[in-house]
Amino acid sequence: MTEILFEKYRPQTFNEIISNNEINAEIEATVNSGSIPHLLFYGRAGIGKTTMAHVIKNRLFELNVLSKFLEINASDERGIDTIRDKVKTFARTGNGNKDQFKICFLDEADAITNDGQNALRRIMEKYQKNCRFILSCNRISEIIEPIQSRCTIYGFKPINKIDGINQLQMINNKENGNIEEDYLEAIFNKSNGDMRKCINTLQSSLNGSHRKLSEVFNIDTYDRIIEAIMFGNLRQPLIDLNELTEDPRDIVLGLYESVFKKDLDCSKEFYIALGELDRALISGGIPKIQFAWFVNKV
Ligand SMILES: Nc1ncnc2c1ncn2[C@@H]1O[C@H](COP(=O)(O)OP(=O)(O)OP(=O)(O)O)[C@@H](O)[C@H]1O
Numbered sequence: 239m240t241e242i243l244f245e246k247y248r249p250q251t252f253n254e255i256i257s258n259n260e261i262n263a264e265i266e267a268t269v270n271s272g273s274i275p276h277l278l279f280y281g282r283a284g285i286g287k288t289t290m291a292h293v294i295k296n297r298l299f300e301l302n303v304l305s306k307f308l309e310i311n312a313s314d315e316r317g318i319d320t321i322r323d324k325v326k327t328f329a330r331t332g333n334g335n336k337d338q339f340k341i342c343f344l345d346e347a348d349a350i351t352n353d354g355q356n357a358l359r360r361i362m363e364k365y366q367k368n369c370r371f372i373l374s375c376n377r378i379s380e381i382i383e384p385i386q387s388r389c390t391i392y393g394f395k396p397i398n399k400i401d402g403i404n405q406l407q408m409i410n411n412k413e414n415g416n417i418e419e420d421y422l423e424a425i426f427n428k429s430n431g432d433m434r435k436c437i438n439t440l441q442s443s444l445n446g447s448h449r450k451l452s453e454v455f456n457i458d459t460y461d462r463i464i465e466a467i468m469f470g471n472l473r474q475p476l477i478d479l480n481e482l483t484e485d486p487r488d489i490v491l492g493l494y495e496s497v498f499k500k501d502l503d504c505s506k507e508f509y510i511a512l513g514e515l516d517r518a519l520i521s522g523g524i525p526k527i528q529f530a531w532f533v534n535k536v
């Protein structure tokens with residue numbers, strides 16, 4: 239089986255983590271002191287939250303202050319039973335050495351039910367000495383306030399462009415790929431700062447399934463959509479838009495790239511509508527409906 243590159247290049251130490259430099263430095267300094275508070279990481283997908291929890295674990299084991307590490311992915315086990323049984327049992331049992339503590343890492347913690355979170359907050363408080371919690375999630379608003387207030391919170395940002403492209407270049411070199419810089423940049427631009435997505439696209443490019451930039455961007459389809467809209471045709475572009483399989487926000491980006499690259503003479507209204515489409519999608523608008531609004535608006 240081919241190796242999954244984003245796992246192969248998952249940082250193992252603090253100095254391998256890219257972007258979010260201030261957060262990294264602060265967490266590293268805390269961890270080097272030999273102890274940590276409860277931590278809560280939030281932010282978009284593929285930007286290093288899970289990676290950070292593992293790097294912390296590695297360093298604490300090196301420092302010999304960590305006795306055990308339990309990891310639970312809350313999107314698989316989200317109910318109160320897991321919290322009461324697995325988590326509580328782990329947290330309360332002694333670790334036999336007063337200078338050591340345990341860590342329970344709850345990944346995708348925003349999936350934990352409300353009951354589960356309420357049970358968790360009591361466990362966090364009661365067994366604080368014995369066990370520290372690291373929670374990671376996409377939507378911090380789904381984490382109840384009493385848990386938030388027991389944690390030191392870090393909001394991770396999307397990967398910075400220069401760091402992201404350098405990382406892709408490093409992987410490309412190590413894999414003996416010969417993908418060009420502007421192609422790597424295009425991969426990055428399409429990713430919204432999601433490094434996992436970047437590395438996955440790079441991997442399919444290295445495997446030869448996407449050789450041309452146009453394939454990464456689906457440029458032909460986007461060109462066709464834009465052209466049709468400009469000629470006042472509404473039905474076909476809507477069908478095309480709904481058939482695209484990428485993330486709806488990537489579609490907005492694809493439309494933009496297509497217009498921008500060709501220097502098409504689009505009206506001011508076009509760009510305004512594109513911006514409104516983007517905002518509507520971020521705030522949870524149904525893509526099909528928003529696309530219909532968009533093609534009718536421009
Ligand atoms: N800051 C980073 N530095 C280097 N590589 C990174 C970074 N962030 C992400 N990656 C790459 O992306 C992969 C996925 O990252 P990670 O699992 O940490 O994402 P996440 O933020 O936990 O995302 P999700 O919200 O989807 O769980 C890593 O294996 C690594 O290859």
Ligand SMILES: [Mg+2]
Pocket residue numbers: 287288289345346374
């Ligand atoms: Mg994660």
